[in-house]
Amino acid sequence: MEPYHIPALLEESLDALALRPDGIYVDCTFGGGGHTRAILERLGPKGRLIAFDRDDDAVRNVPDDPRFELVGHSFRFLYRFLRYKNALPVDGILADLGISSHQIDEATRGFAHRFDAPLDMRMDRSAEISAWDVVNRYDEARLIHIFSRYGEITNARKLAAAVVRARYPEPIGTTGELCEAISQCTPAQTRNKYFSQVFQAIRIEVNGELQALEALLEQSAEVLRPGGRLAIISYHSLEDRMVKQFLASGNTAGKQERDLYGNLQRSFDPLQAKAIVPTDTEVNANRRARSARLRCGIKR
Numbered sequence: 001m002e003p004y005h006i007p008a009l010l011e012e013s014l015d016a017l018a019l020r021p022d023g024i025y026v027d028c029t030f031g032g033g034g035h036t037r038a039i040l041e042r043l044g045p046k047g048r049l050i051a052f053d054r055d056d057d058a059v060r061n062v063p064d065d066p067r068f069e070l071v072g073h074s075f076r077f078l079y080r081f082l083r084y085k086n087a088l089p090v091d092g093i094l095a096d097l098g099i100s101s102h103q104i105d106e107a108t109r110g111f112a113h114r115f116d117a118p119l120d121m122r123m124d125r126s127a128e129i130s131a132w133d134v135v136n137r138y139d140e141a142r143l144i145h146i147f148s149r150y151g152e153i154t155n156a157r158k159l160a161a162a163v164v165r166a167r168y169p170e171p172i173g174t175t176g177e178l179c180e181a182i183s184q185c186t187p188a189q190t191r192n193k194y195f196s197q198v199f200q201a202i203r204i205e206v207n208g209e210l211q212a213l214e215a216l217l218e219q220s221a222e223v224l225r226p227g228g229r230l231a232i233i234s235y236h237s238l239e240d241r242m243v244k245q246f247l248a249s250g251n252t253a254g255k256q257e258r259d260l261y262g263n264l265q266r267s268f269d270p271l272q273a274k275a276i277v278p279t280d281t282e283v284n285a286n287r288r289a290r291s292a293r294l295r296c297g298i299k300r
């Protein structure tokens, strides 16, 4: 059987968290629980780990361990849940962003263009907005914005126009119909890459991924104790830029604000100047880790 997910940058992210055996830690993106299990192995009997995942499927991976709890909601409510669970302040937070291999490989979820499936792409299947709504209901200007910003697609105008044309008179119902509708926009040699970018853009919009990351970054400064660690693995340049700028300047826009004494007003000190990337050995063993970028900050 295929594994649910192979954790990326596992040793590197554990090192970044500088785990204390009796500390309280948060895994914001539980998934297959690979990072969680490795953290639990390093915690002592008094340690505590609270994980988040908004996908019900992740529940099947929950370890039988009294030090562990899973919150089945978005990590955008980090502060609220940690306070409710009497877990403040925490010693470290890990987030391994994006989707799991399980989500991509589950044909019916609609995340992958290689399967023909209903246009869904929701991590949380109780969410109101699905890929169907984005593709069939968003106006052309909004589609252009999503395709160019979230998918970094250079011919976003042509693509959005093709989508809008194809959804009349009948809506676009499946991933297969979407691929067919946009095939005229696709460069022949890089067809798969292009489809992946389109699907990524729609997925980021459906799941409000950038908004959730923004909320996580802001709240992490409130929930970590001074000296606590924040470690984020991202797979997309937009997310990586947000994390980098937040750690360096205290906000995701990268605006440098200083106090009366000229000190930068930021909540974290970045642990490294450059993102940590997987070794060739890791990428050879797990192709899906190839775009992973780990950044870490220490709470001031």
Ligand SMILES: C[S@@+](CC[C@H](N)C(=O)[O-])C[C@H]1O[C@@H](n2cnc3c(N)ncnc32)[C@H](O)[C@@H]1O
Pocket (backbone or CB within 6 Å): 005, 006, 007, 008, 028, 029, 030, 031, 032, 033, 034, 035, 036, 052, 053, 054, 055, 058, 073, 074, 075, 076, 096, 097, 098, 099, 100, 101, 123, 212
């Ligand atoms: C890349 S996988 C994490 C894999 C995990 N580190 C492991 O070792 O198996 C990302 C997971 O985070 C979840 N996720 C993504 N965004 C989320 C959010 N805003 N709130 C809660 N879970 C989220 C996804 O449902 C998915 O299961």
